[in-house]
Amino acid sequence: MIDAQQMSDWAARLLISNPFPGKSQRELVEIIKSCRIQRYSDGQTILNEGDPGEEMFFLMEGSVAVLKADINGAQRPLIVMEAPTMFGHMAMVDGSPRSATCKAEGNVVVAALTRHTYQELLSRPHPVGTTLRRLMLSTLTRQLVDGNARLFSLIGGESPEPGEQKQVTRTRPTPTPKKKSSQVRQDVSRDDLLDMAGILNGWKVDTVGLEDIEFVETEDDRRRSGKPSD
Amino acid sequence: MRPFLSPDAESLSKLFLFRRVKPKDISELCRIARPVQFQAGDEVFVQGQPADCALLVVSGRLVASVGAGIGRRDVGDSRAGEIVGETALFSKFGKRSASVVAVEASRCLILDHEVLTTSPYNGALVAIETHLLGSIARRIRSSGRVIQRVWKESGVEESAPNPKKNAPSLRERLSGFFGGGS
Numbered sequence: 001m002i003d004a005q006q007m008s009d010w011a012a013r014l015l016i017s018n019p020f021p022g023k024s025q026r027e028l029v030e031i032i033k034s035c036r037i038q039r040y041s042d043g044q045t046i047l048n049e050g051d052p053g054e055e056m057f058f059l060m061e062g063s064v065a066v067l068k069a070d071i072n073g074a075q076r077p078l079i080v081m082e083a084p085t086m087f088g089h090m091a092m093v094d095g096s097p098r099s100a101t102c103k104a105e106g107n108v109v110v111a112a113l114t115r116h117t118y119q120e121l122l123s124r125p126h127p128v129g130t131t132l133r134r135l136m137l138s139t140l141t142r143q144l145v146d147g148n149a150r151l152f153s154l155i156g157g158e159s160p161e162p163g164e165q166k167q168v169t170r171t172r173p174t175p176t177p178k179k180k181s182s183q184v185r186q187d188v189s190r191d192d193l194l195d196m197a198g199i200l201n202g203w204k205v206d207t208v209g210l211e212d213i214e215f216v217e218t219e220d221d222r223r224r225s226g227k228p229s230d
Numbered sequence: 231m232r233p234f235l236s237p238d239a240e241s242l243s244k245l246f247l248f249r250r251v252k253p254k255d256i257s258e259l260c261r262i263a264r265p266v267q268f269q270a271g272d273e274v275f276v277q278g279q280p281a282d283c284a285l286l287v288v289s290g291r292l293v294a295s296v297g298a299g300i301g302r303r304d305v306g307d308s309r310a311g312e313i314v315g316e317t318a319l320f321s322k323f324g325k326r327s328a329s330v331v332a333v334e335a336s337r338c339l340i341l342d343h344e345v346l347t348t349s350p351y352n353g354a355l356v357a358i359e360t361h362l363l364g365s366i367a368r369r370i371r372s373s374g375r376v377i378q379r380v381w382k383e384s385g386v387e388e389s390a391p392n393p394k395k396n397a398p399s400l401r402e403r404l405s406g407f408f409g410g411g412s
Contacts, residue, residue: 090367090370094364122360125352130356133356133359136363137319137320148327
């Protein structure tokens with residue numbers, strides 16, 4: 001059982017790494033409450049590459065290894081995600097199959113949001129719906145921006161995005177040697193392609209430096225938190 | 231009785247994007263989002279410059295192009311009801327990933343953090359955000375497909391009994407798809 005305080009702390013940490021205009025810890029907790037809590041032990045598969053996606057996951061506790069099959073079908077480690085983060089959300093947006101396999105590393109707790117609940121919440125013009133839409137937009141935007149930055153650094157252009165200025169990732173790196181993305185190189189390796197696919201698909205997310213981001217509180221946030229209006 | 235709509239609200243109310251949005255929500259969006267006009271040939275965004283807003287095209291046409299190294303290619307055009315520069319809305323300290331030029335006289339509404347926070351549950355903004363979820367996901371998938379294709383082609387060539395010595399490098403292949411290359 002995850003108690004209210006744990007949920008609130010988790011939501012606060014997720015909002016630091018996934019900020020968006022009008023972000024609301026309280027509404028994020030409401031979203032988690034509408035999820036089904038699932039527990040996995042070490043090595044258990046949470047989702048399989050190629051399967052249809054009917055749920056997205058909020059990683060509440062523990063670590064999840066992301067693996068992608070290479071051309072010979074062998075599973076290659078891509079990254080290890082650590083709580084708090086979300087994964088499997090691309091399938092919710094465009095109905096695409098899972099782009100990688102996810103396995104628990106040690107004991108893991110996830111909150112699973114079904115497609116039905118996702119769609120119901122998303123279309124609502126109210127605080128919970130707005131929080132879910134903007135959390136998704138913030139996450140997808142970061143995937144796109146960081147993916148573009150990686151791409152431009154690889155093909156030798158000046159990166160148009162700030163992603164490569166960050167130096168440390170919250171996700172744990174795989175055994176593949178980490179390369180400096182800001183370095184303009186003569187060629188691109190297949191590991192680079194895998195790396196970029198990981199960024200675009202949301203498996204590799206750089207969160208350092210985001211703590212500094214402050215978005216303006218909405219009038220509604222102020223009213224509901226009991227703060228005086230401007 | 232149908233409420234009075236400003237010319238911008240009238241134009242927006244006819245768009246597919248806002249087909250399910252109440253006229254009062256469209257009017258409110260037009261009230262809180264500042265309009266901006268461009269003449270044909272005007273530079274709207276410059277690649278690499280700081281990005282702090284997106285534009286909702288009310289009328290006219292904008293064309294985006296991307297350059298890397300010495301190359302540059304058009305990556306799409308935007309007409310009424312489309313949104314340009316949307317990554318700025320959910321990514322602070324970002325820079326423009328493409329340059330945008332008005333190819334016709336164009337009128338747009340400026341969407342920024344202030345608009346998003348002033349009226350977060352406005353039906354027109356809900357429609358815009360829902361539309362953006364799909365369009366950003368499509369951009370991600372489009373890049374992902376190219377990377378997957380280059381990955382597969384290179385894997386096949388690597389495992390071939392007689393690999394081609396003059397086959398293009400991975401960098402050249404990527405540049406061919408995304409524009410540029412120095």
